[in-house]
Amino acid sequence: MAHGVLLPLFELLIKLFLILALVKKGSSGITSTFTRSQWQSFDIPLDHKVFAIPNGYNAPQQVHITQGDYDGKAVIISWVAADEPGPSKVQYGTSEKQYKFSADSTVTNYTFYSYKSGYIHHCLVDGLEYETKYYYKIGAGASSREFWFQTPPKIDADSPFTFGIIGDLGQTYNSLSTLEHYMQSGGQTVLFVGDLSYADRYQYNDVGIRWDSWGRFIERSAAYQPWIWSAGNHEIEYMPDVGEVLPFKSYLHRFSTPYLASKSNNPLWYAIRRASAHIVVLSSYSPHVKYTPQWQWLRDELKRVDRKKTPWLIILMHVPIYNSNQAHFMEGESMRAVFERWFVCYRVDFIFAGHVHAYERSYRISNIRYNISSGDRYPVPEKSAPVYVTVGDGGNQEGLAGRFWDPQPDYSAFREASYGHSILEIKNRTHAFLHWHRNDDGQKVPADSVIFLNRHWASNLQRRRLKKNRLKARGEISF
Numbered sequence: 001m002a003h004g005v006l007l008p009l010f011e012l013l014i015k016l017f018l019i020l021a022l023v024k025k026g027s028s029g030i031t032s033t034f035t036r037s038q039w040q041s042f043d044i045p046l047d048h049k050v051f052a053i054p055n056g057y058n059a060p061q062q063v064h065i066t067q068g069d070y071d072g073k074a075v076i077i078s079w080v081a082a083d084e085p086g087p088s089k090v091q092y093g094t095s096e097k098q099y100k101f102s103a104d105s106t107v108t109n110y111t112f113y114s115y116k117s118g119y120i121h122h123c124l125v126d127g128l129e130y131e132t133k134y135y136y137k138i139g140a141g142a143s144s145r146e147f148w149f150q151t152p153p154k155i156d157a158d159s160p161f162t163f164g165i166i167g168d169l170g171q172t173y174n175s176l177s178t179l180e181h182y183m184q185s186g187g188q189t190v191l192f193v194g195d196l197s198y199a200d201r202y203q204y205n206d207v208g209i210r211w212d213s214w215g216r217f218i219e220r221s222a223a224y225q226p227w228i229w230s231a232g233n234h235e236i237e238y239m240p241d242v243g244e245v246l247p248f249k250s251y252l253h254r255f256s257t258p259y260l261a262s263k264s265n266n267p268l269w270y271a272i273r274r275a276s277a278h279i280v281v282l283s284s285y286s287p288h289v290k291y292t293p294q295w296q297w298l299r300d301e302l303k304r305v306d307r308k309k310t311p312w313l314i315i316l317m318h319v320p321i322y323n324s325n326q327a328h329f330m331e332g333e334s335m336r337a338v339f340e341r342w343f344v345c346y347r348v349d350f351i352f353a354g355h356v357h358a359y360e361r362s363y364r365i366s367n368i369r370y371n372i373s374s375g376d377r378y379p380v381p382e383k384s385a386p387v388y389v390t391v392g393d394g395g396n397q398e399g400l401a402g403r404f405w406d407p408q409p410d411y412s413a414f415r416e417a418s419y420g421h422s423i424l425e426i427k428n429r430t431h432a433f434l435h436w437h438r439n440d441d442g443q444k445v446p447a448d449s450v451i452f453l454n455r456h457w458a459s460n461l462q463r464r465r466l467k468k469n470r471l472k473a474r475g476e477i478s479f
Contacts, residue, residue, distance in 0.1 A: 029363075029408045032416035032447065034438065041399045043171050043198075043210075044217075050176060051213040056143030058083040060121075062215025062254075063138070064222035065149055066229060067189075070261040072152045072274045074126035075226060077105075078256055079138055080118040080215065090123045092136040097146070099137055110253045113242045115208030122256040130154040147223045152188070152275045157311050157429040161275035162186055165389070165422040167193035167318075167354025168232070170396030171214050174419045177439045178395045182421045183221050185437070189274065190225065191424075193354035194232025194284070194318030198396050199250065201234075204242065211250050229255050230281045231268055232318040232354060247285075257281070262301060269294050271301050276426055278310035284319040284355075288335055295338065302346050307456040311429040313348045315386070320353035322362050322379065322388040324412045327401035328355050341368045347384050347455035349432075350424070354392035357401040358417040359436050361448060362388040365411040379411045384455060389434070395419045414448045430457045 044050060054061050060079040068074030077090050085107050091099035105123035109116065121138075128134065128151050135148045153159040164187030169175050182190070197214035199207045218227070235251040237244060252267060259270035268283035280301060288294045305313055321332040321340065332353070343351065344366050366382035369375045393400070402417040418438045425433040436448040 029410070029412045030414045031404060031406075031408050032414070032418075034416055034418060034440075034447070041172055041174060041395075041397050043397050044173060044176065046209070046213055051171075051216050053082075053216070054143075054145060056139075056141075058086050058139075059143040060086070060139045060145050061118075061219070062212065063145070063147060063219050064215070064227060064255075065224075066226045066255070066257065067272045067274065068124050068126060068258050068261075070258065070271070070273055071155055072272070073128045073130065074124060074258070075128070075149060076256045076258065077121075077123045077125060077136060077138070078254070079121050080212070080254075081121065081139075082118040085119040087138070087140045088121060088123075090125060090136055090138055092125060092134050094132060094134060096135050096148075099135070108253055110249060112208045112237075112244055112250060113204050115205040117208060117253065118212070120253055149224055149226070150188070155273055155275070155309050157276055157309060159275035159426075160428065161277065161426050162188050163277070163314075163424045163426075164190045165193065165352050165391045165424060166190055166394050167352075168195040168357055168392040168396045169218075169394035170195075170198040170398075171210070171217050172395050172397050174395030174439060175217070176395070178393075178419055178421050179218065179221060181437060181439060185421070185423050187423055188225060190221070190227040191279065191314070191316055191352060192227050192229055193316050193352050193391060194230045195234040195354055195392070195394075195396065196229075196232070196251070196255075198234050198398070200237045200239075201397065207237065207239075208250070211254065215254065228272065228279060228281065228316070229257055230316045230318060231283060231285065233285060236285060264297050265293055269297060273310050276310055276429060277312040277314055278305050280313075280315045282315060282317040282335070282339075284317050284332070284335060289338055298339065298342070302342055305346065307347075311454050311456050312350075312426055312432065313346065313455075314424075315343070315348055315351045317351065317353050319355045320360075320388060320390045320392075321351065322365070322411055323356050323390060324360065324405045324409045324415060325356045325358055325390075325401050325417075326403040326405060327357065329405070331355070336367065340366060343386050344368055344382060344384050347459065348386040349452070349455050350434075351386045351388050352422075353388070353390050354394075356390050356392045357396065357398060358390065358404075358415065359393050359420060359422075359438075359448070360388075360390040360415040361413045361434070361436070361450070362411050363413050379409075384459070386455075387434075387452065389422065391420075391422045391436070393417075393419050394421065395439070413450075416447060418447070420447070430454050
């Protein structure tokens, strides 16, 4: 009987030992040999059902929500009315079809070449209760539409939460596979790392048309849970040949962010707190060298992080700082040179990026000792450094980035050129699980899974253990 119990326990210990050995060993990086065989990278036709316009005259479409404040007690609900401004009111409540409250939206529109957008609504709904399901209604009469969302748990070090991480999504059949697989994952909020619609790959009026189709495409998820936005290079849309020279024009009109709540002066960089996570969004394509507005804001925002309340510190950006793919290699070097020392000093847990159309996860490494005339020239292991994760594999029409540098650098733990998405499961103040799910020719397949210790609490726990050991050695405490 005892032997029957001990054998499974021994097998479990062996498996845990092997997992920890793989996580800690800095020279055991994996380059996956998986090869896709299906799912061509071209955009879904506009007459496909995933882009269907809702029934009814001027019915609200392209509905999506994002967090509306610093602490998760507000949402911004956005939608487009195609024909006329329509009602600017959101009705909402905690019971289905019983809307006791209402809030008013602001309305805007824009032109791009000769395309004229619909009427874009953004409505702040605040004063919400934590861990509560809210139902909301937009539009009027037979054209009205109803949705719901769930608010997060209160800000607390041990509040569990599950984030999805998606980047470079586009609107191909691979994009649809990624989105459908994410919706089965149990994720509660999407952290989006830039390059949304890839509408800039079209010309003239088709740019705006493909923004509209993408808004309808993501509605199946984004109308029901917040998507936290960051901008990529495909949102810049600098097209002087057609008279369009205002960067991020479509993106800034269509997607609202709670930047003022974090004392930012620009919607392209901001921060939120959600459950046990403090999330910082940076703009790879805005000035970020010393003394610029983004640099000054990040310096101040990192000082505001309270690891006793939000132990998990996460940063989103589009261009990866560490990347062993030949595509976009070292494009993040300017941001690394400016910010990496802060990332190590503040013990950032994860930095998620996109841009490279592949998946890659690093070990905890830094290159802060390097300078142009002396010091280490290569990244070295650093316990206080973040894990860098590239998730630029959502499914866009440009295809995958399959050419990695060989040999695999010591800082690279796992890499694969496949479409997919990541899931970050925060369990408590000390532990989180990171998973990457490959779209294996249409099927969701877990391909990379790692358990992580929180940088702040892990270091504090180690210090407390050392202090106890010293006191015990001196005979000042007993056990």
